[in-house]
Amino acid sequence: MEAAVVDAGSRLLKAGPAVPDQAPSMIIPNQMKRMPDEGSMNDSSSFEEIIVDPVVRGLIKDWDAMEDLLHHILYTGLGWEMGNEGQILFTDPLCTPKAVREQLVQLMFETFNISGFYASEQAVLSLYAVGRISGCTVDIGHGKIDIAPVIEGAVQHIASRRFEIGGIDLTKLLAEELGKSNPLVNIKMSDVEKIKEQYSCCADDELAYEKIKRSCQTEQHTLPDGQVITIGRERYTVGEALFQPSILGLEAHGIVEQLVRCISTVSSDNHRQLLENTVLCGGTASMTGFEERFQKEAGLCSSAVRPALIKAPEYMPENLTNYSAWVGGAILAKVVFPQNQHVTKADYDETGPSVVHRKCF
Amino acid sequence: MSWQTYVDEHLMCDIDGQGQHLAASAIVGHDGSPWAKSATFPQFKPEEINGIMKDFDEPGHLAPTGLHLGGVKYMVIQGEPGAVIRGKKGSGGITIKKTGQALVFGIYEEPVTPGQCNMVVERLGDYLVDQGL
Numbered sequence: 182m183e184a185a186v187v188d189a190g191s192r193l194l195k196a197g198p199a200v201p202d203q204a205p206s207m208i209i210p211n212q213m214k215r216m217p218d219e220g221s222m223n224d225s226s227s228f229e230e231i232i233v234d235p236v237v238r239g240l241i242k243d244w245d246a247m248e249d250l251l252h253h254i255l256y257t258g259l260g261w262e263m264g265n266e267g268q269i270l271f272t273d274p275l276c277t278p279k280a281v282r283e284q285l286v287q288l289m290f291e292t293f294n295i296s297g298f299y300a301s302e303q304a305v306l307s308l309y310a311v312g313r314i315s316g317c318t319v320d321i322g323h324g325k326i327d328i329a330p331v332i333e334g335a336v337q338h339i340a341s342r343r344f345e346i347g348g349i350d351l352t353k354l355l356a357e358e359l360g361k362s363n364p365l366v367n368i369k370m371s372d373v374e375k376i377k378e379q380y381s382c383c384a385d386d387e388l389a390y391e392k393i394k395r396s397c398q399t400e401q402h403t404l405p406d407g408q409v410i411t412i413g414r415e416r417y418t419v420g421e422a423l424f425q426p427s428i429l430g431l432e433a434h435g436i437v438e439q440l441v442r443c444i445s446t447v448s449s450d451n452h453r454q455l456l457e458n459t460v461l462c463g464g465t466a467s468m469t470g471f472e473e474r475f476q477k478e479a480g481l482c483s484s485a486v487r488p489a490l491i492k493a494p495e496y497m498p499e500n501l502t503n504y505s506a507w508v509g510g511a512i513l514a515k516v517v518f519p520q521n522q523h524v525t526k527a528d529y530d531e532t533g534p535s536v537v538h539r540k541c542f
Numbered sequence: 543m544s545w546q547t548y549v550d551e552h553l554m555c556d557i558d559g560q561g562q563h564l565a566a567s568a569i570v571g572h573d574g575s576p577w578a579k580s581a582t583f584p585q586f587k588p589e590e591i592n593g594i595m596k597d598f599d600e601p602g603h604l605a606p607t608g609l610h611l612g613g614v615k616y617m618v619i620q621g622e623p624g625a626v627i628r629g630k631k632g633s634g635g636i637t638i639k640k641t642g643q644a645l646v647f648g649i650y651e652e653p654v655t656p657g658q659c660n661m662v663v664e665r666l667g668d669y670l671v672d673q674g675l
Contacts, residue, residue: 279622335619335630339605448606521558522655532661539664540657542620542628 184268184518185259186510187251188303191236191324192348193464195507196254199270199514204498205507207258211236213246238324238345239274240281248292255293268297268523270514272306272506275327275336275343283534290529299514299523300541304329304336306509307462310501311491316458319440321423321465323348326436328443330455340446342439348465350429351419352377358415366408376402380412383420383470386477393417420468424478437478440488456486462505545569545578552666553648554580557658564659565634566649577644584612591645598624598640611636626664628656635659639667643675
């Protein structure tokens, strides 16, 4: 039976059997609703549905919800049978606290009784997906942006940086902007998410953005509830916010400058190797025009070596950016599990949850 | 039990019953004085031990320059701040575990994996810590 690979993101959870040249079989949104038990419902006709996000800013926060979600994925989605659980590989975001990793291992071995476990950082996996072991990953996800230099499969934690901004903040920004230009329309956040995915794009460069701010062609969009809104320059604002964080109200440099600064803390023999092998990953990075704009800004940046993006290999599926960490995990699973480098049930029983720090990195 | 026995039987042991061993290992005091070492353990310099002790106190100290031992340079990878330093050199590497009074070193080459080296070195290190050493 093939190992399962699970990449739990802040918005979408990617899971599937470890088949590297395909997309993950399950890409499902993370958001869950807590349903009240039958017995505890009052006589009132409407019951409150509490929306639960098990993964916040990349890290698992709500363990009960995560357990239910994993239960669904493993037994219903992947077709595992109780009593015959296989091996599983998880992806971790950068700088996952030790306690979170240990709790995950504990959950997997004790509640799900799996036979083998491995965890690896998303930055390294995204590089494996494009066929490299050294390079720099810029992971722009829903809950966070991670910039991590990786040399020969080892993340340089000293130099890596995490920003607690991501797709979710861009959605809020878009909601505000749309609210300003369409004051009479009430838009739900989930609709704003969809609008963002459909319409948002990046201007060619700063000058083009300024021009667009002054005059832009507008489009009409019909919301699911029938209301019509106009979308004009808001779509470019969302893309621009990554290059000019002042739009989001943050005192920070644009993403390319941040990348260059991260790399400058690594020893200089490796600068060229890192910058010339830059990988963009994450859902938000697949925005229209983002890659071109990134490359343009890279040409203007203040470093001697220009960041250059890696092209994904041809045998990889389309949209690799959205789930490169999952694909890398599938590749790694094919190597780690057959060679018994993973954490086995015996290892866990002998050493306890801290065995994950020793065997998985 | 002499320190040399610790090295010979517990660090240079057979890993996972597959006939594999660490390439070299040693137990060294915090001041750099060797308590016991395997035959192949490289000759190290006091500055290198000082650098290692400093990295335990200030994690990240060795990362820019690399970890040096016996003139060999290892690239510092994720360890556990104040407890474990891990280094990589090609397909081999080194794990250093800090106990109350000593440093336990383990150097591995292919086909021994980093995970296996960690298990051996850290298991002995944890045991020594429990014994108050």
